[in-house]
Structure formats: C-alpha cells, structure tokens
Amino acid sequence: MTAATNPADALASELIRRILDESPLKAASFIVTIYGDVVEPRGGIAWIGNLIETCADVGISETLVRTAVSRLVAAGQLTGEREGRRSYYRLSRSAGSEFAAAARVLFSAPEDSGWQFVHVTGPAVEDAMQALKRAGHARLNDRLAVGPARAVTATVPALVFRAEPPQDPKALQEFTSEYWDLTVHAEAYAVFLAQFGALLSPAASVSFSPSMALTIRLLLVHRFRAVHLHDPRLPSGALPDDWPGKAARQLFARAYRQLSPAADAHVARTFVTASGPLPASTAATDLRLEMLAGEAF
Template identity: 70%
Template sequence: MTAATNHADARASQLIRQILAETPLKAAGFIVTIYGDVVEPRGGVAWIGNLIEICAQVGISETLVRTAVSRLVAAGRLSGEREGRRSYYRLSKSAGSEFAAAARILFGIPQEGNWQFVHVSGPSIEDDMQTLKRAGYARLGSRIVVGPARLPAEAVPGLIFHADMPEDHDALKAFALEYWDLPSYARAYETFLEQFGPLSALVEIPGISQATALIIRLLLVHRYRTVHLHDPRLPAAALPDNWPGKAARRLFSHLYLRLSPAADAFVARTFLTASGPLPASTPATNIRIEMLTDGAV
C-alpha cells in the first residue's frame, strides 16, 4: 500500500465515521442497499459471509446482520439456500422487481412530463392514498390526489384525469410549495451534499483502496436512495430556483462513476455465490454506468 493510498484511506475512514455518526445505519436497510447496488444486478444471490464482512466495516455486528437477514426472509424479501457449510441468500422475485424499479429511478435520467389527477375508489382508499403519496402525489381531498404522470395506468388505483403543464411556472411553484413539503426534501438534499461533498476531492487521489471505494459507494447509494426515493421528484418547472436536488444528483453521479472501477474490482475479488465469484460487471451494471454518464453530459 502506497503513501497516497494510506492517506486517502485514512481521510476516507474519517469521513465515513462522520457520516455514520450523523446518520446511523440500520442493519436491514443497509443490507437492502448492498443487494440493490451489488447483488441484484449480478444475479441476486450473495453469501452471508460477504454481508457480514461488509457490514462490519460500518459498525454493524454479525448478530445484527443475521437477525436482519432472518427478518428479510420472513418478510418475503430474501430466500436462503445452503451449499455445504455456507449459506447464500437470494432475492425474491417481487423484491428483485422492486429493486430494478428503484434502480431506474436512482440511475436513470429524470423525465419531464404531464400531470394527472386521480380519484381514488375501492375498498382500501387509505392504503391506496399512501401508495400514491409514496409515488409522489399530493392529497387534495379525501379521494383526490395530483402529481406527475409517472405511474403506468394499470398501477393507478382510481380514475385518471390528465392535465397539461401550466404555462405560469410561478403559479406552479406556489402550488407545489403549498401541497408538497419541499423544504424538508431540500434539507435532506443539503445534508447529503454536506456529508458527501468532501469526498469529491478524495476520490480524485490515485490509489484509494478497492475496499474503501466499495464502502463509500454503498454509503453514497444508501443515503441518496433514502433521500431521492422519498422526494416526489417534481418536474423542474415546479421546483424552487437553486433546488439542491440538482446538485445532489450531480454529486451522486460523479462519485458513483469515479468509485465504480475500484469498487467493482473488489466485488469480483471477494463476493461469492455457490457457483463462484460475482462478476465485476454485467449488462445490468453497465446500463447503470451508461445512464449516469449520459445524465452527466
């Protein structure tokens, strides 16, 4: 290990400890991130020993890992399989579909589009309202929501009324500010920028270790996923000027692209399935890199 690598890893360790102190991890959530970033695009199977080793680097004990994995199995997110003395865990089909959909949001280029009103009907109105809220809709009444036309029609639980984008962007901004809690999302993005901004210079230092690159990338994805998937992701015309989500997106893309060569090499060197090591890259991981690269242009 060179002096440059020692310096980079020491500085990275300091920043990692600071991020973990400010936003502590929960075992199940971080394991979901490992599967989403590393395992799902490489087939969906991982040895529990790898999960234990990675989680130990961020202060999550083996006991907490095993407990969290058991709960994910009970929830139908993972299924276990044994090969000799080793246990491997595979994503369920439904979890794999959810992870793939989340990846399209995290790595894909943000899409602009029209808006729609939805009149929710049926026996589970409140549950459907919560589903639409998680998809970025705002509640206007007991059964009416409004939001970007993002979900496929078959996934919308109610009558859909399409709406054109208003020409008066100032009025649209005022409307969005009234019905969405934009200040809380802005603060979350600003915290993300404060935590991960110092890493921009660090990843430019030649020789950062592969293990450190993966840990930083996992924390990056974990924090950005937490913020971005909760954000209603409104069209740019509805957002305040200098919206911090734009800078957060640029930072996420920059760091992910810079960290990935070393991080993926570490994955290929250490992550195992019953049939052998995980590959450094697959068509699915390549698509993620291409989408981030295209979005950064």
C-alpha cells in the same frame, strides 16, 4: 493498502465516521443497499460471509447482520440456500421486482413528466392514497390526489385526468408550495451534498483502495436512495430555482462512476456464490454506468 497506510483511505475513514455519527445505519436497510447495488445486478444471490465482511466495514456487527437477514427472510425479501457449510441468500421474486423499480429511479435520467389528477374509485382508498403519495402525489380530499404523471396509476383503481400546468413558472411554483412541503427534501439533499461533497472531493478520492471504494459507493447509494426515493420528484418547472436535488444527482452520478472501477474489482475478488465469484461487471451494471454518464458533470 489499509486505511492506516493509505492516506486517502485514512481521510475517508474519518469522514465516514462523521457521516455515520450524524446518520447511524440500520443493518437491514444497509443489507438492502448491498443487494441493490452489488448483488441484484449480478444475479441476486450472495454468501452471508460477504454481507458480514461488508457490513463490518461500516461498524455493523456479525450478530446484527444475522438478525437482519433473518428478518428479511421472514419479510419475504430474501430466501436462504445452503451449500455445504455455507449459507447463501437470494432475492425473492417480489423483492427483485422492487429492487429493479428502485434502480430505474436511481440510475435513469430524471423524467420531466406531465401532471395528473387521480380520483380513486376502489374500496381500498387509504392503500391507494398511500401508493399515490409514494409516487409523489399530494392529497386534495378523501379520494382525489394531484401529482406527476407516473405509471403507479396502473396499479391503483382510479380515474386519471391529465392536466396542463400554467405557463407562468411562478404560479406553478406557488401551487407546488401549497400542496407539497419541499423544505424537508431540500434539507436532506443539502446534507447529502455536504457529506459526500467533502468525502469525494478531487483531492480526497484519487487513490482509494478497492475495498474503500466499495464502502464509499455503498454509503453513497444508501444515502442517495433514502433521500431521492422519498422526494416526490416533481417536474422541474415546479421546483424552486435553487433546488439542491439537481446538484445532488450530479454528485451521485459523478461519484458512482468514479468509484465503480475499483469497487467492482473488489466485488469480483471477494463476493462469491456456490457456483463461483460474482463478476466485476454485467450488462446490468454496464447499463447503470451508461445511464449516469450524461449526468456526471
């Protein structure tokens, strides 16, 4: 069914239009989402025609897709291959590692890690501090940062001191509010909940066509990735009692699992490589669904 004849698709199309009006897509970023959600767990290579068709469903033109793919190749994220008259693009080794790391954050259950102080010892102080910031740390002075205990410090030359948080939750929340501005992240989660809560209400999402299910799932991943990967993802005890990140993650998990049977069937029917169609599922896609199962409530 098309959106014109499928009432669920028609409603979704209108809600998607509103979402895109509020937060316009960039072609390169959306193509990264397609690779992360569809292509990477199925081998990392896809026909450019599939990228063009999938992006058209969210209003991104063929010209913008081809330009964005060229830029991703120039940036070392994709490599091109030709088979006859068709062009295929594969994730580079470094991009594959980055995608796998991002997938672990998106699909794994949140880890309530401890705390650490990190004193940078190497000469590239600013590069190290930026890496720590991306891992959720707050800068205290030129070389010292504090944040959740994460493996990023393995790649940063530093002295690491484990810290015991105070037993008083209020004191920990006050400490957090002094060094992290969580307002912007809370607002981003609230927007995500408002947009996708309406799009994926039980009444609206019972009969999406397979192509619409994939479009919605890609937008879901795209928006949640943008919000969640920028969140410092602090331990739960440091967060406000009404923190919207928990509800957003539950919505993401529930919606992703709900949309996946139809979306994956559409992938298997339409996405191809030079050696044949992409599979509907793989061990990697099954693992993602399993990891989300405990949060989809």
